[in-house]
Amino acid sequence: MTTILVADDSETILLLMRTRLELAGYEVDTAADGQEVIDRVDPSSTDGPDLLLLDAMMPRKSGIDALRELRAAGVETPALIISAHQTPDDADAPADLEISAYLTKPIDFDALLDAVAELTAPKAA
Amino acid sequence: MTVIGVGRLIVQRQDYENSIERSYQREIQARVQLAEGTNPAAAQATVRREEANRERLRDSISGDTRDTVILVGAGLIAGLLGALLLFVGQITAMRRPLEALVAAAGRLAGGDRSARVRVGGVSEVATLGKAFNEMAAELELEASERDRLDRMKDEFVLTASHELRSPLTSVQGFAELLMMERDSLTPRQVETVEIILDNCRHLVRLLNDLLDLARSDAGRLQVRPQPTQLAPLVDDVVRMMRAQTEASDQTLIERIDPNLPVVNVEGDRIRQILVNLVTNAHEYSPERASIQVSARVADNAVEISVTDNGPGIPPAQLEHIFERFVRGDAGLTQRVGGTGLGLAISKSLVELHGGTITADSEVGRGSTFTVTLPTAGPAAIDPAPVGTSMIGESGRR
Numbered sequence: 001m002t003t004i005l006v007a008d009d010s011e012t013i014l015l016l017m018r019t020r021l022e023l024a025g026y027e028v029d030t031a032a033d034g035q036e037v038i039d040r041v042d043p044s045s046t047d048g049p050d051l052l053l054l055d056a057m058m059p060r061k062s063g064i065d066a067l068r069e070l071r072a073a074g075v076e077t078p079a080l081i082i083s084a085h086q087t088p089d090d091a092d093a094p095a096d097l098e099i100s101a102y103l104t105k106p107i108d109f110d111a112l113l114d115a116v117a118e119l120t121a122p123k124a125a
Numbered sequence: 126m127t128v129i130g131v132g133r134l135i136v137q138r139q140d141y142e143n144s145i146e147r148s149y150q151r152e153i154q155a156r157v158q159l160a161e162g163t164n165p166a167a168a169q170a171t172v173r174r175e176e177a178n179r180e181r182l183r184d185s186i187s188g189d190t191r192d193t194v195i196l197v198g199a200g201l202i203a204g205l206l207g208a209l210l211l212f213v214g215q216i217t218a219m220r221r222p223l224e225a226l227v228a229a230a231g232r233l234a235g236g237d238r239s240a241r242v243r244v245g246g247v248s249e250v251a252t253l254g255k256a257f258n259e260m261a262a263e264l265e266l267e268a269s270e271r272d273r274l275d276r277m278k279d280e281f282v283l284t285a286s287h288e289l290r291s292p293l294t295s296v297q298g299f300a301e302l303l304m305m306e307r308d309s310l311t312p313r314q315v316e317t318v319e320i321i322l323d324n325c326r327h328l329v330r331l332l333n334d335l336l337d338l339a340r341s342d343a344g345r346l347q348v349r350p351q352p353t354q355l356a357p358l359v360d361d362v363v364r365m366m367r368a369q370t371e372a373s374d375q376t377l378i379e380r381i382d383p384n385l386p387v388v389n390v391e392g393d394r395i396r397q398i399l400v401n402l403v404t405n406a407h408e409y410s411p412e413r414a415s416i417q418v419s420a421r422v423a424d425n426a427v428e429i430s431v432t433d434n435g436p437g438i439p440p441a442q443l444e445h446i447f448e449r450f451v452r453g454d455a456g457l458t459q460r461v462g463g464t465g466l467g468l469a470i471s472k473s474l475v476e477l478h479g480g481t482i483t484a485d486s487e488v489g490r491g492s493t494f495t496v497t498l499p500t501a502g503p504a505a506i507d508p509a510p511v512g513t514s515m516i517g518e519s520g521r522r
Contacts (some may be wrong), residue, residue, distance in 0.1 A: 010291050016298040023305075057287075084290040105290035106297045106329055 002120045005040060005049035007031040007066070008082070009058045017053070020109050026116070034061025043073040050120050056083040067097050078119045082107065129200070134193045141186040148175045148182070215247060222246040226257055238265040275342070282339035286332045293332070297325040327464075334466040338449060341473040348391040348477045355385050355427055355498075358392055359420050362399040366407065373412045377403075380419035386500050388427055394474050395498075398482075401467040402431040402494045410435030410491075426480070426497050434491035438484070446484050447472045471496075 004026050006017045011032075018028045029049060031037045038061070041048045052070075054063030067079050079098070084105045101115045155171035158164055225242045232240035240261055244254040300321040307315050340346040363379045370377040399418070406416045410433045420429045438446060445451045449469040468482075475482040479499050486492035 010295070012295040013291060013298070016295060016302070019302060020298070084287045106294040106325065109298065109301060 001027045002051070003027045003029060003049045004051045004053055004116065004120075005029045005031060005037060006053045007033065007037045007058065007063055008055040009033060013055075017107075020113070021116070024113050024116075026120075033058045034063055034066030037061075037063070037066040038069055041070055041075055041077065043070070043075050048075075049077060051116060052077050052079040053116070054079060054081055056081050064097070067099070071097055080112075080115060080119065129196075131197055134190065134197070137186065137189050137193065141182060144182050145179055148179050151175050218246050219250050222250045222254055226250075226254060229257065229261070233261055233264065238268050279339050279343040279345075282335055286336045286339075289328075289332060293325060293328055297322065297329075300325065331464045331466075334464050334470055337470045337473070338466060341470070346473055346477060348394050348474065350389040350391050350478065352387045353390050353392045353395070354387055355390075355395070355420055355429070356381050356383070358396060359399065359418060359429060362396055362403060363418050366400070366403045369404075370407050370416060373407065373410075373414075375407060375410060375413065376415040378415065378417040380417060380421075382421040384422060385420055385427055386422065388498050388500055390478050390498060394478070395496075398471040398474055398496060399429065399431070401471050402496075405467065405494075406431050406433035406435065406492070409433070423497065426499050428495055428497050430493055430495040432491065432493040437488040437490055438486040438492055439488055443484055443486050447482070 002025075004021055006014060006021070006028055007030070008014050008017065009032055014030045014032075018030060021028045029040065031040060034054075037052065037054065041052075052067070054067060056063050063081055067081075070077070076098070078100045080101050080103065081099050082103045082105060100119050103112055103115070152172050152175040155168040155175070158168040159172070222242065222245060229240045229242045238261070241258050242254045244251050244258065246254075300318050303310070303318045304315075304322070307318075310318070337346060359381055360379065363377060367377055403416065403418060410416065415434050417432045418429070419432070420427060422428075442451070447468050450465040451468075472482050475496055475498070481497045483495050483497075484492065485495070
């Protein structure tokens with residue numbers, strides 16, 4: 001089963017994302033900040049999540065910073081960044097983090113589910 | 126020198142007169158002795174000596190006077206020369222700082238708030254320089270305070286817009302979840318959820334508009350122009366808007382010149398502007414009104430206009446129509462869903478593309494909004510990062 005690790009500092013949004021993604025047939029794991037994301041992804045294991053769905057801005061450690069550390073550790077899991085900002089340049093996202101796609105808040109779930117399906121398709125196939 | 130000369134002249138004159146007087150006194154004494162016959166020979170000698178003495182004194186004083194006059198004259202000339210030199214020196218000492226002051230004032234007027242002068246030179250000029258520096262410092266302080274407040278305002282709008290998005294995501298997301306189960310909802314509940322969703326969309330539109338305006342104010346609103354075919358874009362907007370105009374029995378006519386050139390614009394932004402203009406025409410016009418969207422080639426430009434035969438805009442309002450929060454007739458706005466920011470943003474966006482937007486209207490006849498985009502648009506700036514796709518952006522429309 002395809003597992004998605006979702007990180008957001010809002011419990012309500014985590015609940016919303018979990019509900020929508022589970023309804024679409026994915027397994028969902030959640031994290032409240034970037035540090036929890038790093039703790040859940042073991043760079044030496046292939047048994048991690050199939051997709052990271054990270055909020056760009058979170059207290060303690062942002063999704064961008066967490067992704068930077070994971071990429072430095074060799075983690076190649078596709079990542080989807082959700083930003084409350086309107087455009088990527090506002091989120092200060094460097095181009096070298098291999099961010100697969102950007103979504104803005106409020107989340108357009110049709111677009112989100114399309115992107116998730118596309119990013120997890122090669123593994124499922 | 127002159128003063129010394131004149132002083133010497135006076136002293137010499139007094140000495141001379143004293144000497145003459147004493148000489149006469151001695152002669153008178155001698156003549157008395159002569160008349161009395163006490164010592165005639167000595168008295169006679171004294172009279173002759175004093176006469177000779179006075180003769181010598183007279184010669185001497187005229188020579189001294191001449192010398193002194195020469196001295197005084199030379200002193201006067203030297204004084205004049207000195208004064209002239211001093212004057213030229215003063216002028217030079219004043220001219221440099223004054224020139225510096227003029228230059229600094231020019232820089233200050235040109236917006237260089239750090240413009241200052243080096244205080245020095247003649248005391249009046251130094252005072253002037255000091256006063257100028259104090260004034261410039263005060264201006265700089267005021268300007269930096271204004272900048273700080275502007276930055277705070279921009280920061281506030283950005284933060285507010287950002288912070289509001291998370292709860293809005295939840296409200297909209299959960300309302301959508303409810304809608305996924307609409308089969309088990311009563312018609313009344315469905316209607317309620319639809320109202321929630323409608324208002325979420327309105328809030329998103331407001332947030333995006335406010336963000337655009339804050340960016341525009343901060344000079345951070347950017348467009349990423351790309352060579353763009355306008356005909357399909359205009360056609361797309363018209364097709365998108367048709368559902369809404371048809372619901373009001375309004376006619377939506379499309380007139381696109383087939384020879385429209387490719388223009389260098391950011392398609393999404395032009396779409397945003399056109400959607401705004403057509404939405405306004407739709408919302409401010411009564412049922413069965415007619416709205417025409419046309420695109421044609423003009424001089425080195427493409428002109429896109431949206432014309433309606435609605436109520437029109439009174440001249441007093443038309444004048445301010447592109448200002449923020451200025452909206453059409455209050456009687457109509459109740460059913461009009463806009464934010465009052467659309468035209469202000471459209472204007473900023475059109476101008477960022479190097480184009481213009483104008484409004485013509487006649488009360489009772491209708492309104493025309495025209496966007497003119499130069500065919501030689503601005504060069505692409507800050508293109509989107511390669512390899513990153515933008516999806517979502519649900520609130521744009």
